[in-house]
Amino acid sequence: MIQIKLKDGSVKSYEKGSTIFDIAKDISEGLARVALAGEVNGELKDLRTALDDDCGLNILTFDTEGGKHTYWHTASHIMAQAVKRLFPGVKLAIGPAIDNGFYYDFDLDRTFTPEDMQAIEKEMQNIIKEDLAIERFTLPRDKALELMKDEPYKVELINELPEGSEISFYKQGDFTDLCAGPHLLSTGKVKAVKLMQLAGAYWRGNEKNKMLQRIYGIAFPKASQLDEYLKMLEEAEKRDHRRLGRELDLFSFDEEVGPGLVLWHPRGARVRMRIEDFWRKQHIKNGYDIVYTPHIGRGKLWETSGHLGFYNDSMYSPMDVDGQDFYTKPMNCPFHIAIYKSRLHSYRDLPYRWAELGTVYRYEKSGVLHGLLRVRGFTQDDAHIFCAPEQMPAEIRRVLKFCLYMLKAFGFSEYKIYISTKPKDKFVGDENMWVEATKALMEAVAAEGLECDIDEGGGAFYGPKIDIKIKDALNREWQCSTIQFDFNEPERFDMTYVAADGSRKRPYMIHRALLGSIERFFGVLLEHHAGAFPVWLAPVQARILPILDKHHEFAEQVAAKLRDRDVDVEIDTRNEKIGFKIREAQLEKIPYMLVIGDKEVENGAVAVRSRKEGDLGSMDVDAFVEKIVAEIAARV
């Protein structure tokens, strides 16, 4: 007998060799029906796995990552089987589960058409109806190669498996695939499936390799869940910042101006200005000094900084100025360092925290540009911290705290934090600095009571870093903030300060961007709010809607009162019916509409309509002014 410790902490005895499915059945028939996989001592396993030793067991359903993963992995095999049935000559590459469904990469001598997709989906339904049992077996390497001899990609994969590793296969009816698993027990477990899109993908993600055809799909245990998912996608499309940017007249791109170069319209610029004003105020409050630096710099500068060496691919060609090369800046740091070097510094002066909304230009491959989220000219909310080694841990904690404060101020309170550590081969600076800096990053995260993922060896060659991803209203993750050590540039520029003992020492340098870039952050914010910016950010905070011409004069008086308190207000004096004016203001997502008619003029009032809550009734003008001013100050 073996002892199995279950998720709820209880321990039960089972026959040695019981499968996870047996145990699920023993717990309850209901659980067995929805069970998809098991987690044995934290490791994802098949339901068919036989347990021979005492262990901790967690039965996974579709609510869990592991359960979904298994479910989608099987769905991807069903898709591969369907494609294999319809296109016998197709070569299979890989087909994993991903965060939102699954894909499989195929090598076929012609491209899939939309009709093919339909046929594949239909064949998948057949395979599901056939409810084929899925069996797992393993083979020694030579037998595995023999079995997969017609699948060149599989052969490559098998050959790369390390010596002695188990080579497992999964078989369902006429289809067998090399696969580590886990998988469901039969194809009938998969219910609602839909193929989502078709795209090219390189074999093993390398652009030197052959381009394969990737089919993406999604599957759910219930049709209603699939519908819900599709609705969510529709919602995301409605929130697409590129669409909202045009509809709300916030920004645009112009073919003649150039790709990836943003034109900020008055409305968008007003929101941006509010973001930047807030940003500046907070930075000053938090011990930063604001600096400004030029957009171009002499080639020598970029040679010294090392950018011409390691960042050249992202920089634009130089321009000739009086026979010398000048480059537009892809980063602000060399300029901030130049400020530092303009005079001698004592340890008493440190730390310096210099912040700049610095506009940089980077060459991005044409295929990666994406609205405001990926552009070629953007403004970083950049800052560099220069401090003495002993100040470094406190500075890191301080910057992380400030970062979270800023994100929260904009309505983002869920994060995922990633720490990237020293790369294996290529890096600068001595080992000790890396250890200390990485430790400081981890301790700062712990001090904030936050969890983080460690990307071992994922840091840049010049230092370890923290990246913070925020979660938006649709639960999507966006990378904005980054805090990075730089052991490279202080060395290259020979930055020093005079220590207490009179010796010259090298300061620590930390790059950080909290919002990332104003462009991207604006795009994320726009999608997060579905275009309905909170009052404090909204480009037009209130619009006055007079019912008749004779109400215009009073409308002007109300507007003047609001403007006097820095509220951005407009008056809709068009000769239109009130319903029409309201409809337009509503579509423009203006937070407050102030209807003015005879009653209001008579009582010195406004009839307030909220974008969210509709008609709020009549309110004294001064009372409304106080209300909206308070809301703006509270940033709601």
Place this chain on the structure above:
RNA sequence: GCUGGUGUAGCACAGUCGGUAGUGCAGCUGAUUCGUAAUCAGCAGGUCGUGCGUUCGAGUCGCAUCACCAGCUCCA
């Protein structure tokens, strides 16, 4: 950059087999003075992304190019 797709009025789209372009919304003009999501009528608006080619004739076919979209790779 790579693979596939798209490009017609400010926006959303239609345009058959190659025969010189249409609808809705927006815009403009006029009428209408009206209380919480669309008042009515009229008018105007296009080198069909760009260039070259095929053809008697190209929005439509071919080639090139630019931009955008989805994905790959990369990243703020």
